[in-house]
Amino acid sequence: MKSECLNAIDAAKGLGASYADVRIIEYRREGVALRNGCPCNLTSSQTFGAGIRVIVQGAWGFASTNQVSTASLKETAQRAVAIAKASAQVKKQDVRLAPKPAVEDIWCTPFTIDPFKVPLEQKLGLLSEIDAILRKRPEIKVANSSMQFAREKQWYMDTDGSWIVQDLIRSGAGYNATAVGNGEVQIRSYPQSWGGNHKCMGYEIVHAYDLLGNAERIRDEAVALLTAPECPSGRMDLILDGPQLALQIHESVGHANELDRVFGFEANYAGRSFMLPELHKGGFKYGSEIVNLVADCTVPGGLSTFGYDDDGVRAQRFHVVQNGVHRNWFTTRETAPLVDQAASNGCNRAEGFNNIPITRIPNLSLMPGNWTLDDMIADTKDGIIMEVNKSWSIDQMRLNFQFGAEIGRVIKNGKITGIVRNPNYQGNTPEFWGSCNAIANQDHWDLWGVINCGKGQPGQTAEMSHGGSPTRFANVEVGIRG
Template identity: 60%
Template sequence: MKDLAQLALDTAKARGAGYADIRIIEARREDINVKNGAIGSIDESETIGFGVRVIANGSWGFSSSSQMTREEIERVATEAVAIAKASSTLQEEVVRLTPEPTVRERWVTPIMVDPFNVSVAEKLDLLYAVDEVLRKDEKIKVAMGYMSFFREKQLLATTEGAEIDQTLIRSGAGYSATAVDKGEMQRRSYPASFGGQYMSIGYELVRGMPLLENAERVRDEAVALLSAPPLPSGKRDVILESSQLALQIHESVGHPVELDRVLGSEANFAGRSFVTVDKLKDRFKYGSDIVNIVSDCTMPGGLATFGYDDDGVRAQRFHIIQDGIFSGYLTNRELAHVPGNERSHGCNRADGFNRLPMIRQTNICLLPGTWNYDDLLSDTDGGILFETNKSWSIDQLRLNFQFGCEAAWEIKGGKKATLYKNPNYQGITPEFWNSCDAICGDDAWQLWGIPNCGKGQPGQTAEVSHGCSPTRFRGVEVGIGNT
């Protein structure tokens, strides 16, 4: 593989590239789905291929292939340079990369149990056991269980001399129960919606989750939602449990601070951002004084935890929001200079060998506060506790949003009281984060994996994580459209 990588770099330089890199990626995936006591699907796939990225005449060029031959390596590298030269005829600005030290290193996701060494039979046995509990109530019409495992081996080599060999592994599992009765349908999921929980660890994730232990509660809550009232509209104090807050962070903090989006690269597809470049200089008040949000690609278990990004930049930790003040963008080597950074924050990643790297979200986490969870409930009498995302909507600038959840409870006497179905809440991003006045501590903090963040044209999927603990926001609009 290293010989093929060097051939690509030599070919690109000989054809006129000032810079070139090649990513050779071998990926393996396994997805298992059980539905209503039967196998819904078992999908296993393996892919291998390479992508060559170059700068020639000051512009980018890229080409890729799944044919791992010397002839194809030379052809693709030559094509990438030709594309760059053609692109330069429409050039508005010369591409310049912030400097990075040359590294030769190997990095592997730390795991205890390789998920690909665990039998499909063992995995199915657990999903069947959960399914049996979920369907013990006749009102549960659809029970779904999921497991997903992924491994990517990547070699990145550059004309600057970098040679980085990485192996990234992730595991995921979860389930949902859908109840139906008298024209009403409600769903509860565990441990989170949209497939459950995902982390960059091995099969120990699945063995360590209380999947079976929570199945009865999930089933009963799905059934209870059928007869629950809708959440009345009005302004209420709101507590978001951590998996819902993770998506709130994703949509109203993560995407708005992607620098390429800020500069307009996503404008035709997914919009721009209200976090314009002047807001960094002006110390924009993104949230209240207790809001501290970091990007951290070094934390154990994060889906965006790696040794190096696809620019060859070492994984980092930095503040996006510090004491409520906006403090930094997600950047790559190409755009880091725009806000005045001397180096990239290491956020450039691609979805496979046949896609160009772009700025992607990382492990973006709200740092824990000081509150005890039970004390927070007791201090929020009459407030609403939202759990488990069901839907979301946010405008083109990432300002106005609405989130729907699977369930919500009114808080009375420090406990969950009235259960509400189809609850939702609305807000404006900086107003919402400035209304934050209480964050639970380390003991309630949890890292949640989101394996399906979409961006770009052609579309790419990225795996990211968000860590947080239950958090309170004051005076939030809730229940719009429910009455």
């Protein structure tokens, strides 16, 4: 692919580009899903193509093709340059890119079992076993189970001297059971909702969770929720499990710290951010002193774990919030200079070959604390644990939110007294993180994948992971507002 990349770069330079990069991408996906015992989704797809991004007269242009030939790459470079020239007529200022070192490198996701080599019968066999357990009780009207796998090979070259080859593998599995009765519909999922848990690893993720061993519990909890009391209302201590915490991190910290959103370059789809450069300069208190939120594209297994982003910038680890204080944004080569950062921290990513890279939430995790979950529960007088996300709503500035979980467990005087249905809570981002007063230790910590983060116009989907362990927040408004 090196000669194809060189062709594209030379064509763009010859047409007057002051900067150009090309990404040739081969993307393979496989999906296997059962619904009530029947295969409802068996997909296998492959795409191949190239995207060329250029700067001409200080403005961006981008074009893509699914024909990776010399003639097609030249024609694609011409289109990218023509778009850049048109964009230049309405630019407010020239695009400036933060410097970066030129690299030649190869990076591959470490994995043990190639998911594309595991026979379909084996995948369907496990899902069928799970399905049979889930549907053993008549109250379960819908049982879904699925696995998804992706392999993305990237060949990247830019006019700043970088040549990078990456081979990324993502795998995931999970299931849910929906119970109907008593005028209620209740769902339980494992290991989390929205298609299970996904990581950058091989088929071994299927063995990393006890999918079969948890099916009976998940089924019985869905049924028990039909007759469980409603979530209580009022202020109490709230413990979020890993999957719900992940969604909390994603919506109230992740999106709020995308610098394109902060500056309003990206506002139409999902809004802007309450976080502003002025707040950051004042040492904004984003959370309590035990809150350490770390972006890390080097963490093993993260969906946003890679060697280099789509600017060709090396994957990094940095604090977004350190001991409660705001430290950093998610930047690209273009946005880093806007906040006086000497270099990008590597958050520019595109979906596939046919989209231009945009600022993306990287892997972003709440660092573990010192508590065991048992001690945390024993230390809680009046509280509730909420597990696995069911619904979310957050305003355009990422400030006021309301989240719902699948199941609540009420705590009275240090003991779990029972389950409640339709648990939900609401809050305000810095107030909520400011009330964080206990974080469970590393033994309880895991990475939880988000596979459906939508952003941009035209819309793009990205994946990233959020690590967390059960975490307690004091005096949170729970249930229906009185």
